[in-house]
Amino acid sequence: MKSKKIYLDSVSQLLIGKKKDRKAFLNKLSHDIDEYLLSAPDASCTDLEKEFGTPVELLYEYASTHDEKELSKSVGMKRIIAAFIITLSVTLAFVSILNTLWWNKTINDIYERENWEPLGPTIIIDKTKEAK
Numbered sequence: 001m002k003s004k005k006i007y008l009d010s011v012s013q014l015l016i017g018k019k020k021d022r023k024a025f026l027n028k029l030s031h032d033i034d035e036y037l038l039s040a041p042d043a044s045c046t047d048l049e050k051e052f053g054t055p056v057e058l059l060y061e062y063a064s065t066h067d068e069k070e071l072s073k074s075v076g077m078k079r080i081i082a083a084f085i086i087t088l089s090v091t092l093a094f095v096s097i098l099n100t101l102w103w104n105k106t107i108n109d110i111y112e113r114e115n116w117e118p119l120g121p122t123i124i125i126d127k128t129k130e131a132k
Helices: 002-014 019-039 045-052 055-064 068-114
Strands: none
Touching (some): 019 045, 019 055
8 A cells, every 4th residue: 555655646746737637547547556456465666667657657648638738838837836936935035034134233233322331531511500
């Protein structure tokens, strides 16, 4: 059963297109694997690959049953979404760093104002007593 899960995961990572179509293909494959495992319960991933094909071969089989335009559109959308997520992550990281630096400077400025001591003696001139 562990080999079935590993095999199905490796196949599902390669599939493109609509989620409904991918799920239907994987469900059919899973059912076929379950039937095969009844006769060979100790089958490994290599046994499954020999019986059903490598994940790449299954990708070609899956792609051959679908419209070429639909598949290319799906791949294009995945790239756009991935680029958006990467750009958003980099932007958020950059803003976080700038925010941290700004807060650090602000806290240092406040600390310096509170602990400021003038250099040397302070001279106070009293102007309340005008020439007496």
